[in-house]
Amino acid sequence: MIMTDMMVVFLIVAFLTVLFFLSQMGRTGHKDLSALRGWNYAHRGFHGDGKPENSMAAFRAALDHGYGIELDVHLMKDGNLAVIHDASLKRTARVDLRIEDLTLEDLACYPLEGTKEIIPTFPQVLELYCGKAPLIIELKPERGNFAQLSQAVCDALECYTGPYCIESFDPRCIRWLRLNRPDIIRGQLAENFLKSKSSKIPWILKLAMTLNLPNFLTRPDFVAYKFTDRKNLSVWLCRRIWKIQGVTWTLRDPADHLTAIEEDWIPIFEHYNP
Numbered sequence: 001m002i003m004t005d006m007m008v009v010f011l012i013v014a015f016l017t018v019l020f021f022l023s024q025m026g027r028t029g030h031k032d033l034s035a036l037r038g039w040n041y042a043h044r045g046f047h048g049d050g051k052p053e054n055s056m057a058a059f060r061a062a063l064d065h066g067y068g069i070e071l072d073v074h075l076m077k078d079g080n081l082a083v084i085h086d087a088s089l090k091r092t093a094r095v096d097l098r099i100e101d102l103t104l105e106d107l108a109c110y111p112l113e114g115t116k117e118i119i120p121t122f123p124q125v126l127e128l129y130c131g132k133a134p135l136i137i138e139l140k141p142e143r144g145n146f147a148q149l150s151q152a153v154c155d156a157l158e159c160y161t162g163p164y165c166i167e168s169f170d171p172r173c174i175r176w177l178r179l180n181r182p183d184i185i186r187g188q189l190a191e192n193f194l195k196s197k198s199s200k201i202p203w204i205l206k207l208a209m210t211l212n213l214p215n216f217l218t219r220p221d222f223v224a225y226k227f228t229d230r231k232n233l234s235v236w237l238c239r240r241i242w243k244i245q246g247v248t249w250t251l252r253d254p255a256d257h258l259t260a261i262e263e264d265w266i267p268i269f270e271h272y273n274p
Contacts (some may be wrong), residue, residue, distance in 0.1 A: 023216040024237040026244035031220045033245060035163035036134050036266060038049045040257075043270035046087060052092065052112035053123050055085050056120045059128055068134040070249070070268045073122050074142065075149040078103040081122035081156060087142050093119070100142050122156050131162025136224075136247070136268065139168040140191065145174040154181050167224050167247070171214035178218055187247060188218055191226035212238055222247050222266070227256060230265075239264075241262040 019218040029136060046065055047050070047060055050124075052058060054071060062069045072085045082099050086181025091095045093110040099119070107119045129135060141149050150173050153166065165185035173263035193206035201209075208214065211234045212223060223238050236251075238244045248265040251257045257274050260267045 008017055015134055020211070021237065021241075022080070022117070023211075024234060025219065025242050026215055026223065026238065027065075027219045028245075029245050032163065033165075033221055035187055036068075036165055036185070037135075037245075039134055039155055039266070040274050041068040041070050041134075041268045043268050044071050044072065045069050046273075048271065050115060052115055053116050054085055054120070055094075055112050055115075055117040056124065057115075057118070059125055063129065063133060065273065066133070068136065069125075070138065071125060072138045072140050073144055073149070073153055074140050074220050074257060075152055076102050076104065079152065080104045081108065083120045083122055083125055084243075085140070087140065088252050093124050096227070098142075100145075101182040111130075121151065122153065123273065126156065126160050129162060130210045131160070133163075134163035137164055137166045139166060139170065139173045141170050141173060146170055147176055150172070150176040150180070154184065155185075167222075171209075171218050174214070174218035174257070184217070185221045186226050187222040187245075188212065188214060188220040189224045189249075192229040195229070210234070221245060224249060224268075227260060227265075229250055 026159055042062040044053035046062035047053040047058035050062055060067055071083050073083050076099060078172050084099055087098050087100060089095045092112050095110055111118055139149055139153060149270060165187055166177060167187035167189050169189040174186050174188050177184055179248055190209055190212055193210045196211060224247035225235055227248040234252050247266045248260050249268040251267050251269040252271050254272055255273060257267055257269055
């Protein structure tokens with residue numbers, strides 16, 4: 001009887017291990033992924049010294065330095081796309097409003113960080129970059145609008161010819177891309193959510209996201225993992241066994257930048273000039 005129980009436990013553990021191993025798979029061999037390698041990516045643009053994050057000034061500065069950029073996109077009330085990190089404007093524009101409740105005409109009323117810069121639109125950034133350097137585009141869904149946001153961003157990119165990829169913390173966005181726009185390079189953003197005190201998602205979802213379990217549904221071309229959290233079994237399986245490209249964020253030290261490149265990560269940086 002004891003031997004039978006031990007065999008059952010062994011089989012269950014073996015089955016779960018195989019499932020975990022298979023869940024880490026992504027998609028490899030995308031023909032356009034090579035165009036994203038070999039670049040440094042300025043996090044929310046090359047901001048600082050009077051150039052607010054996710055502003056046209058920061059994006060122009062990044063382009064002038066020869067950097068790609070990482071930027072954040074939200075869907076506004078009128079269907080336009082705004083480039084801003086937080087849904088709330090409290091931190092960046094010092095007003096208690098949410099970007100999803102605004103329209104294109106409203107943006108000029110809320111300058112960024114006390115400067116003359118205003119929240120840019122996604123088409124404005126595309127026009128500026130125009131294929132001159134690659135873009136890492138993060139989708140920031142709110143209020144369950146992941147499908148509408150994903151569709152709007154893809155529509156805006158329809159005639160864009162430069163190198164880019166799309167990423168999100170929300171696996172529903174990446175799943176949408178897999179089903180509807182498989183031609184686009186897609187990436188899953190992740191970190192050790194179990195250490196995060198700010199996240200309000202349930203513990204079981206934190207565990208699943210930390211272990212990259214949504215890969216089973218999204219099959220990402222890359223995994224964008226927080227640099228300080230990168231040393232775990234899940235990341236090792238994704239990158240070393242399944243050969244998924246790694247992107248890492250957010251580097252704030254030149255020494256970490258060199259380490260990231262040595263470890264074959266695509267680096268996203270801020271607050272220094274690599």
